[in-house]
Amino acid sequence: MVKPETVGLSSSRLATLDRVMTRRYVEGGYLPGFLTQVYRKGKLVHTGVAGSMDIERGKPMREDAIFRIYSMTKPITAVALMMLVEEGLLGLDDAVHTYIPSWKNLGVYASGVATLLPNQPPTFLTTPVERPMKVVDLVTHTAGLTYGFLMRSSIDAAYRKTKIGDFQTPGGLETMIEQLAAMPLEFSPGTAWNYSVSIDVMGYLVEKLSGLTFGEFLRTRLFEPLGMKDTAFHCPPEKRDRFSSCYYPGEDGRLKLQDDGQKSTYAAPPPLESGGGGLVSTAHDYMRFCAMMLQGGALDGVRILSPKTVQLFSLNHLDGNRELAAMAPAGAFSESGYNGIGFSIGCGVNIDVARTRLPGTLGEYFWGGAASTAFWIDPKEELAVVFMTQVMGTDARLTLRRDLRTLVYSAMTESFA
Secondary structure, rough: OOHHHOOOEHHHHHHHHHHHHHHHOOOOOOOEEEEEEEEEEEEEEEEEEEEEEEOOEEEEEOEEEEEEOOHHHHHHHHHHHHHHHHHHOOOOOOOOOHOHHOOOOEEEEEEEEEOOOOOOOOEEEEEEOOOOOOOHHHOOOOOOOHHHHHHOOHHHHHHHHHOOOOOOOOOHHHHHHHHHHHEEEOOOOOOOOOOHHHHHHHHHHHHHHHOHHHHHHHHHHHHHHHHHOOOOOOEEEEEHHHEEOOOOOOOOOOOEEEEEEOOOOHOOOOOOOOOOOOEEEEEEHHHHHHHHHHHOOOOOOOOOOHHHHHHHHHOOOOHHHHHEEEEEEEOOOOOOOOOOOOOOOOOEEEEEEEHOOEEEEEEEEEEEOOOOOEEEEEEEEEEEEEEOEEEEEOOOOOHHHHHHHHHHHHHHHHOOO
């Protein structure tokens, strides 16, 4: 690491970041611990470590801890897809049924319910789509797909019943695509925004078009070239001592064990390699990924994407430059707030700083994971931040990201934007 002052950041204010986050979230009982990294102008300038990675065993947080990154998998999948776009294997405006013929006649939900009878498929009535689903609809969560955990609609219920996207699905991504072929869409593609399994479908497209399994493509084309040695769809036995346990907030206000790092479901490779949420990683590895993007698609002599393709991640790809606030259903789940936020390629993107009510920069892109992890990349400020922790379902998720963002930007002594 280099001194923060050499890149326009304050050491004392970054120390305040660690102190405030520790007092408010670790000592406050919301997080077992955390690991924060700040990177600017090509240099890692800050690593903050606090609390525990395994409360039951009394293991303190460590810099090489391995975390479930859940939806922070999505930007990695988006990069994999764009690598194939650069190779001319598909385009963002292509109809999805070009690559998944069984989806050609998907309709939009009109009525019906997920039957509760064993071994009986859901029964729905549908209406035709206004236009075919495009690859860009998958990229931006405007495809009309959903997640079972959203608990909003009959389609969500049908996803839960058939366990669409479950990591243990026999047959993996191929089976998931077959399951989705029997489901109606929530809405006509391009007309609304809904968090969904669409990024998992992108992983399937990478698998089909590359001729490799999705995991093999990521390993050989991304992780090994970038030196991301601890990022994978499972945590092998030799790394188990570095695998963090995951928690959830109990009714008594105390953190309860959700997944034991030493006896985890991530111990073995899953049948379904989820591009939407299946990876484990370290702060070091994920910062390697961010640094590659921040440096225009190349790192240490290895080029993954062209600078022009990387620039697409800083743009809003929602029709009419609309915000999530204008397109998402009322009360819909997201890994971010909605105001001032658009959606780029597998990530949220800042399109109106004033509307977010937070410090930031136009064109910065970001996302988070279900276990309260987060990252953002600010190209204009040459800044990347990675935040790792492991708590599912905490009400403090968005608040801690707000505080993290505020405290990092408060440490700036020089702005390049």
